[in-house]
Each structure stands twice: as C-alpha cells, then as structure tokens.
Amino acid sequence: MTTTHWFILIGCLMLARGLMATSISRLPFTSAIVYLCVGLGLGPMVLGIFSFSPVEQSHLLETLTEIAVLVSLFSAGVKMPVPISRQRWMPAFRLAWVSMSLSVGVIATFCYFVLGLPLGAGVLLGAILAPTDPVLATDVQVRHPDDRDRLRFTLTCEAGMNDGSAFPFVMLGLGLLGAHELGDFGWRWVLVDVLWATLAAIAIGTLGGAALGRLGWMLRGKDPKHEVLDDLVGLGLIAVVYGLSVVFVAWGFLAVFFAGVALRQTELVLSGAHKDRQGLLVPEKSKDDPGAEAPPTNMPLTVSAESLVFKEHLERLSELTLVLLLGGMVSMHDWNWRSVGTALFLFVVARPLSVMIGLLGSDSSMRIRGITAWFGVRGIGSLYYLMYAINHGLPVSLSRELIQITIVVIMLSIVVHGTSVKPLLERFWRRKQR
Numbered sequence: 001m002t003t004t005h006w007f008i009l010i011g012c013l014m015l016a017r018g019l020m021a022t023s024i025s026r027l028p029f030t031s032a033i034v035y036l037c038v039g040l041g042l043g044p045m046v047l048g049i050f051s052f053s054p055v056e057q058s059h060l061l062e063t064l065t066e067i068a069v070l071v072s073l074f075s076a077g078v079k080m081p082v083p084i085s086r087q088r089w090m091p092a093f094r095l096a097w098v099s100m101s102l103s104v105g106v107i108a109t110f111c112y113f114v115l116g117l118p119l120g121a122g123v124l125l126g127a128i129l130a131p132t133d134p135v136l137a138t139d140v141q142v143r144h145p146d147d148r149d150r151l152r153f154t155l156t157c158e159a160g161m162n163d164g165s166a167f168p169f170v171m172l173g174l175g176l177l178g179a180h181e182l183g184d185f186g187w188r189w190v191l192v193d194v195l196w197a198t199l200a201a202i203a204i205g206t207l208g209g210a211a212l213g214r215l216g217w218m219l220r221g222k223d224p225k226h227e228v229l230d231d232l233v234g235l236g237l238i239a240v241v242y243g244l245s246v247v248f249v250a251w252g253f254l255a256v257f258f259a260g261v262a263l264r265q266t267e268l269v270l271s272g273a274h275k276d277r278q279g280l281l282v283p284e285k286s287k288d289d290p291g292a293e294a295p296p297t298n299m300p301l302t303v304s305a306e307s308l309v310f311k312e313h314l315e316r317l318s319e320l321t322l323v324l325l326l327g328g329m330v331s332m333h334d335w336n337w338r339s340v341g342t343a344l345f346l347f348v349v350a351r352p353l354s355v356m357i358g359l360l361g362s363d364s365s366m367r368i369r370g371i372t373a374w375f376g377v378r379g380i381g382s383l384y385y386l387m388y389a390i391n392h393g394l395p396v397s398l399s400r401e402l403i404q405i406t407i408v409v410i411m412l413s414i415v416v417h418g419t420s421v422k423p424l425l426e427r428f429w430r431r432k433q434r
Helices: 003-019 021-025 031-042 058-078 086-115 119-129 150-165 167-176 184-220 230-247 252-271 303-327 337-358 366-374 380-391 396-433
Strands: 282-285
Touching: 003 021, 003 031, 003 303, 031 303, 031 396, 058 150, 058 230, 058 252, 058 303, 058 380, 086 119, 086 150, 086 337, 119 167, 119 337, 119 380, 119 396, 150 167, 150 184, 150 252, 150 366, 167 184, 167 380, 184 230, 184 252, 230 252, 303 380, 303 396, 337 366, 337 396, 366 396, 380 396
Parallel strands: none
Antiparallel strands: none
C-alpha cells in the first residue's frame, strides 16, 4: 500500500468511528475488535493487501507505540481522584509491583521449562507480557477526573504504574542475553535499573507536575487574566518530563504517569476544590455505565482537566492506527501451540495467580479481585517493549519467536477481553446496586 492508500484507509476508519460513535458504544464488544478485524481482513491472513514487518519497521513502531503509551499514561494520571489516600492506592501499588513481578517470574518459568527458551528470553518475554495496557483498557478504566469507582481506579492506577515497573525486568532479560550490563552479581541492575531509575522517575514526574500546576494556577490568577493553552502545556509537560527521565537514566513512563497525578493534585489543592467534595459531585449516574458517577459540573479550569479531551482523542487515534497495523504483522503460521498456549497460560494461570497473591490481606472484595484478575489487557505497551528489545540488542534468533508470541497474545487479549468486558461489568454493576 502506498502512502495515499494509508491516508484513505485511516481517514475512512476515523470517519466511521466518529460518525458511528453511539452505535459502536452499544456493541457488546470494544472498538479495538473492529480495528483488528479490518487489519486482519486487509493483512496477509485474508486479502494480503498490506503487510507490516515488525523487524524491518522496528524503529518506527517503537516511536509510534512510545508516543501512544506516553499520552495514555498522562491521561490516566490526571484522572486520579483527589486526595491521595493509602487505603485507595495500596491495592494498585501491590498490583503494579508485587503482582507484576510475580507474573514475570511465572511466565519466565513457563517459557524456560515448557517452551525451551533461554532464561533471559523467558524473563524478557515475561516483562513484555506482564504489564497491563493503558491504551486498550479504556473500557475498564476511570471515565472522568472524579470517577470514584474503586475497581476502575485500581485497574487504571495499575496500568499507569506497571508500564514503568516492568522496565527493570526488560533490562534484566536483555542482560541475561548479553545485551545489557548487569554488573557483578547483578549489582548495577539492582542499584541503577531498579532503585535509581524508579525513584528518580517518581521524583522527576512529581516535581514536574507540581511545578506546572503551581505555575499555571499563578498565571491564571493574574489580572488581566492570562490565557493558558492547556493542550500544548499538557503535551509540553509530557515531553519535558520524559526527556529529563532519559537524561537522568530514569523510567520515563513512570515519570509521565506521576507527572499527571501531581499536576491534578496540585491544581485542585490550590483551588480548594478537594475540601468540599459535596460541592463537586453530582449524584446522578451515567447512562452508559450505571456504576459511574457523573462528572462534576463546577470543576475549576485547570491544565489537567482542559487538556484531557485532546489527550483522549490522541489515544483513540493511536489505538486505531496501531491495532490496524497488528493485522498486517500476523500470518497463519504464527498461530501455533507455542503462541496460543502462552496466551492461555497468561490469561488463565499467570495473571489470576499473581493478582490473588498480590492482593492477599487487602480489603478488596473477592468480586473486585476476580474481575481484576481477569482484565489484564495486553496491548500497545507490550508491543513497545518488544520493539525496544529488538532495537537494543535482542538476538535475531530469538526475535521472530518473541514477535510471534507477543502479537498472538495481544490479538487474543483484544478479542477475549474485548468481548467479555461489557457483559461482566454490567453484571458487576447490577450486583453492586442490589
């Protein structure tokens, strides 16, 4: 396909998605399944009109997925409720760090003993598949900046953090394969890749978001009123925080998420809006989701709130484009027992087991634990980690097999989770209301 054909195809899909938004929202499955079906129909498996090689286009694909994940992580961060409390955040922290680490270990064990992969490749594949995706999981995430639902908050917060917490395991896998320096007995990996990169990312993101929140609030308070272009400011914060993270060898995904969290927290603290929750919440329920509270009507104008709509539009565009490309990456021989078996093991064993262990002793109900264990959506984040590994020394002999497994897992996740999310959540909300 030529560039002109791509313009026409993506343009038609965007028009159809925009004009049929209401009809698509009423379907019993997610919009990502529609994009995937179009990609599969035009790709090598059916019509063969286009194909997309992850190896040959790895640098382009790494950049596209990187941008998509960054925008999605920032959007997730600015939707976190105010104020931050230990009771609300602790389950998400457990999922993002404890459950994610357990999942990497379980997947690595499966790859080593069942698939016969080297230990380094198993750890790397575990790091690629363990994180949940912030781009494709919009149907189970926080809907608006003051959504108080605990299930959606936990899933959103987990997806925001585990895209950063998985990076040390990516580097560990590459190190075991000889493509990254781990240091004697792994000291460099522990001190630099785990401790420094994680803590520095949280610090950079928190300081950047808080500083922008205070600066934006100060400029808006000037007389005459100072105009702030919220969309550009939000994108600028993403770029600056991510760039500083790269300079200081920190995990940029984690920094961008915490920048969004700190920005929103700072703006609402300065406005005093967090002191009077009754004045902000409207007790009506959303028509599309009976479990969601309607967004507040008198929220103060802030960078985080005003730029959120634009970021969500970018999320939809990136979801459409990247899921469409997935259809051009897969062929019939990619669907073998190794790739399908890994997907089933991840959905049925690795994810549920790691979530249940990670949430032991928490105050989360068994219903929330069960739904959380099931909705571990894999998607654009996994694709980014795969491209990152390919571009940073993953041996060619392993690249093809890891590509096969990852792409099949993502596709099956889109289909399996995309068809079950709405029925299960509707049943969950009905039981919750009763």
